[in-house]
Structure formats: structure tokens, C-alpha cells
Amino acid sequence: MDKVRRNERIGAMVNILCSHPNEIFTLNYFSDMFNTAKSTISDDVVIIKDLLTRFQLGDVETVVGAAGGVKFISRLFEDDEIFIKDICNELSSPDRILPGGFLYITDILFIPGVVERFGNILATQFYDARPDFVITVETKGIPIALATARALNCPVVMARRESKVTEGSTISINYVSASSRRIQTMSLVKRAVEKGQRGLIVDDFMKGGGTVRGLMELLHEFEAEIAGVGVIISTEDPGQKMVKDYKSLMVLKDVDEGERKVMVEPSPWLKGLIN
């Protein structure tokens, strides 16, 4: 192979690292790829780390040890607060109020660029929890579950409202929806989770917390551990939820169907990033 110049190496390494978030690449991997000394690759990594943080694009972390190397991770920057505020404004439009006082949010969940960014932001809160998988329940939680799992580099496991013949044997639980007080069922394919694995629960919306509670019980049945809970939007009411410890990106303060008013705000931990 012809000699690869530094700016070519940096371009290729940024592409590879950023396309595989939280995945460790050894320096050998790159030094073989570019036929270059490891010390040169080390210098490249320093440049990449600096440029990513300088332009608020992310970060590169060095992992030491036998399985060591470098990996791309997301960081919180001031631009994230601006992004979440913009989404809050968009969601606070009266056009989004549906009969019954529901808020139409589905379109936002299914814009790849938006939900990928939600996932990157949520992931910053769960790197240390080192989940083996992200778990959600069909249907609307799937995009944010995938986006968070992408950033954390782990698979998604999907619980279903009813078990399907095309997926093999399942374990089911019953749980009570906090808002409707109805008994519901969710089931998960047996082969999807192993005992002792750590599951991060992710969903689009949380009101009373019944669904998340159900997912916790399901993980308990699999003798799996709970690595954390993350949602896009939580409601201000009820203040007392069935789940205590969770991270949400936004808080739905109020939907007033009569007055045609709705208010969505960034969660407190996402405020004050802007200097």
C-alpha cells in the first residue's frame, strides 16, 4: 500500500471510530491498516481527541489493559441543551394536542437524526453502568432503545405485548398500568437474556411508571440485573411514580385540552450546559 498521509489516516479513523460508538479498536488494528508505527497512530489519536472536543462532536477514550485500545464516546455539550430546547418548543405546539389530552410525539421518535441524538445524550448517563443490553417493550420505545444501544454498543431486547409463534418459547408476566389501572401482559423470548446480564430499560414516555415496573419484574424473572432506566419524556404528574431512579430528557409539565396549551421542558440535568 502507498504511504498514507496523516490527514488521510485521521479522516479514516474518525469515520471508523464514530461509526462504531463505544467499540474498542486496538492501535494495532489501525497500524496494520495504514502500515504505520503504533507511536504514529498514538499521535493521531491525540489529534482526533482534541478536534472532537474542540468542535463539540464527541470524545475518544483510551482503554488500557490486554483488551485495550481506543473508542469513540458521546459527551454532553452546550449544543445538546439547545437541541433539546428546540425539540421542547416543537412539542409544545397546540397542534400536537390529541383528543383525551394526549400529546402527538410519534413523528419526532421516528426521525433518525433526532432519535440518534436522543440516544447519544441518554447514553452519556449510562456508560458507567455498562449494560449488556437495552430492553424496551414494543412499539414506540423501539427507536430510542436502538439509538441508545447504538451509542452504548450493545443489542436491544424487545418485550412484546403478546408472544408470537415465530420467536420460540417465552416468559410472561402480568403488570398493572399505573395510569389505566388495567392488568397487562408482557413477554420476552427465553433465549434473549442470560442470567446475570445487565439490562438498561429504555422507553419513549413515562407517566406512572407501570410499564417500566413491568420490565423490571420481567428482568427479575430472568435473574438479570437492572443497569438503569432512561426515557425521552416523563410527566411532571404524578410526582410519585412507581419507579424512583430514572433519567428523562424532557418533562411534560402540562397538557390542557380546553385551553389548547401544552408545556414541555428540558429535564433539570440538561440545563446549564450553556456557558
Place this chain on the structure above:
Amino acid sequence: MDKVRRNERIGAMVNILCSHPNEIFTLNYFSDMFNTAKSTISDDVVIIKDLLTRFQLGDVETVVGAAGGVKFISRLFEDDEIFIKDICNELSSPDRILPGGFLYITDILFIPGVVERFGNILATQFYDARPDFVITVETKGIPIALATARALNCPVVMARRESKVTEGSTISINYVSASSRRIQTMSLVKRAVEKGQRGLIVDDFMKGGGTVRGLMELLHEFEAEIAGVGVIISTEDPGQKMVKDYKSLMVLKDVDEGERKVMVEPSPWLKGLIN
């Protein structure tokens, strides 16, 4: 701002372009960002285009005209054929045969890195069709729909098996499942699609083609156009499907429950990429 060196600019530009596939960024955007002449940015773009193709990571396309600029797009490389072959081997494992002769594929669909790559490969076939949105039906089609839409830079629209009170008024159709011959319903929120828009139909699995046919009829009800059909796996049988024109990544040749044999192969258009 301090002077930004070429390798820093290239690193940042690669990150921005690759994180927003098929999205046009003007040269002014980058020249403002780095406080550099447009001609310098033009030179950077040439270097980026060369390094992405040289290392088989993608491509950068220049779009001329008033709304012109540069954008990252996926390309088919020999490594894609190797990737799809590896997945075919994985799916051809007898462990995946479920009672009734079904094949367990859900886990593969929900690994973010795998499904993102499926989406990048499928997208190469539909850039020219310029879809305004990707449409799928819940549930297992969602990951590949999102991944394809990410690569094409458009939203996903999700049809549902039953309409939900939290999503507003819908249009429903009945259709016949080609394999089970049963009548099924699918519905789509009215506000999700506008007349004249172009929808790309994407799903995980196609046997008889009944579901895709149903999605076509649904688009017809919205007076929307069909930009194409893409699936991850199509079955060899029946050869005569309810849909003629589609692209699949893999072909399921045979599931023999008695003999515990299953064979999945790359689709013909994905063979012969390796020199």
C-alpha cells in the same frame, strides 16, 4: 478562533458528514466553522472523498446548484459481500429453526451495528428514487426501516396493526396475508403522509408479499407514490409473489424442520462485489 489545521478540519468534517448521511452541507457552512477560504474547504473535500473510497468507507458527493454542497453517501464495497455472507452463515444455523419451520432472526434485527449496515447497503439501491419517507408496519420492520431512513436522510412512518387513541385520526385498510390467507387490518395516522409524497416500503421479511401489498394499498389511499420496496430477507418460495419489484439482502432457500437444515444466501445483486 485559532487557526484550524488541515487534519483537524478533515477529522471534524468526516465526523459531521458521516453522522448525517445524505444531508447536504454547504461549503460556506464549513468555511464559516473553520474561518477558512471556500477553496481550501474544496481541497479538503477532495481529500475526504479519496480517503473514504480508498478505505472502502463510503463516498462524498457534490451537489451543484443554489441548494448545493457536499454530502456523505454509502457505496457497495467487497466488504459488504463478506458481511452479508457472514450473516447468512449465522442465520443458517439449525439452532435457529423454531417449531413450525420458522426461522429465529429477531436478535440480528436488533443489533444496532448490524442493522445500520443493512440499512446502508439497502439505501444504495434507493438514492435515485429520492423517497420522502420510509414506511413499515410494526413491529420487527422498525429497526431496518430506521436504518434505511437514516442512510437516506428521511423520516420513518409506521403503520399499525390497530389504531391507537394516542395518535389521532387514521386511515385503515384490510388486506390478505399471502401465507395465512387471513384478512388483516393496518392503519396509518392521517397527519403522517401528505398527498404526492414518495414512500419507500421497507420490512424485515417477505414471503408471499401480502404485507408489502397492504402497505402499497395504504399509500394509494393517501395518494402517495411508491418509491420502491426493500426487505432484509425474502423467501425463495413462493417464486410468484404478490410484489414483483423489490430488493432483498438475503434469500431464504429452505427451512427443513425434520432434517434440521436451513439455508440462507446473499441475494444475486450482492454477489460478485469481491474482485
